[in-house]
Amino acid sequence: MADRGRNPFISDEEFAYSIEVIRKLREYYSSRVVGQLTLQKSLIAAIIADGHILLESVPGLAKTTAAKAISDAVDGKFSRVQCTPDLLPSDIVGTQIYHKETGRFETIFGPVFANFVLLDEVNRSSAKTQSAMLEAMAEQQVTIGGVSYHMPQDIFIVIATQNPIEQEGTYPLSEAQTDRFMIKEKIDYPSVAEEVSILEMMEKGGGEKRPPVLTIHDVDMVQDIAEKVYVADNVKQYIARIVAVTRDPGSYLSRQMAEYIRIGASPRASIAFLRLSKALALLNGRTYVIPDDIKEMAHQVLRHRIGLNYSAIADGVSVEQVIDAITSAVPTP
Secondary structure (H helix, E strand, C coil): CCCCCCCCCCCHHHHHHHHHHHHHHHHHHHHHCCCCHHHHHHHHHHHHCCCEEEEECCCCCCHHHHHHHHHHCEECCEEEEECCCCCCCHHHHEEEEEECCCCEEEEEECCCCCCEEEEECHHHCCHHHHHHHHHHHHHCEEEECCEEEECCCCCCEEEEEECCCCCCCCCCCCHHHHCCEEEEEECCCCCHHHHHHHHHHHHCCCCCCCCCCEEHHHHHHHHHHHHCCECCHHHHHHHHHHHHHHHCHHHCCCHHHHHCEEECCCHHHHHHHHHHHHHHHHHCCCCECCHHHHHHCHHHHHCCCCEECHHHHHCCCCHHHHHHHHHHHCCCC
């Protein structure tokens, strides 16, 4: 077992329990998805941190497979919504049906009422439909017919996939919507060796759904344990400084790099850093956070919260390059 460090708030039993849950999640994921280890770590960390997840790539790179794999590992309620331009908000949150015989309305809950909700190709739906998830993700409730209904109290995690906005038939998500996602992970093409492994897995009938290996209670318990992971004051200061650079880049970055940033990150970025770093510490076998945990998740936390202007696009500067410049500008404690 890794050197867990000293943390009086987490017992040896709790630490061993969390490590075993993480091991089961990793093994289940690897039985269904070839490679994509960075994605694996991001998904598991976000689930332990109780955050929503946005996945982006061109079609066919296992976004849906990865989301399904991590959800199927847990014996909870799962629902999937295939987003299309004609999808209505009521198709997601639910609606009311009038029964003429009784003269009463019956509330029919939509697929959002689940522990894990997969919104497939979310940016192919209209802005109105995208916003239907906003209340659920932000407030853990939805409103149907003027009445508010709460989401599952134990675990409620939205995993949304999207195609790059350059592709035809996509609608960009609003800043308010993307800010509700704890992380945004980009998926790249597999290597040649990984693609051969995919072919061999398909030949052997691998990648099929297996019985769950964890319960909702297991995930809930590890989330509670993660909350007790220790974060030193100087690490919290480090988080705040990184986020502050996104809002006042001119004071920290070169003039050219600073001019690329159109909008900075909200306080949700700092909260995401804090919660994700605690989860990542557990994944790395520790009960305390180190600055490298913050750096490791910088792309995932900030890439959808920093807005770049047209100059960045014209100069071929990616948001990841800007994030690297930001983390380099802040001294590591």
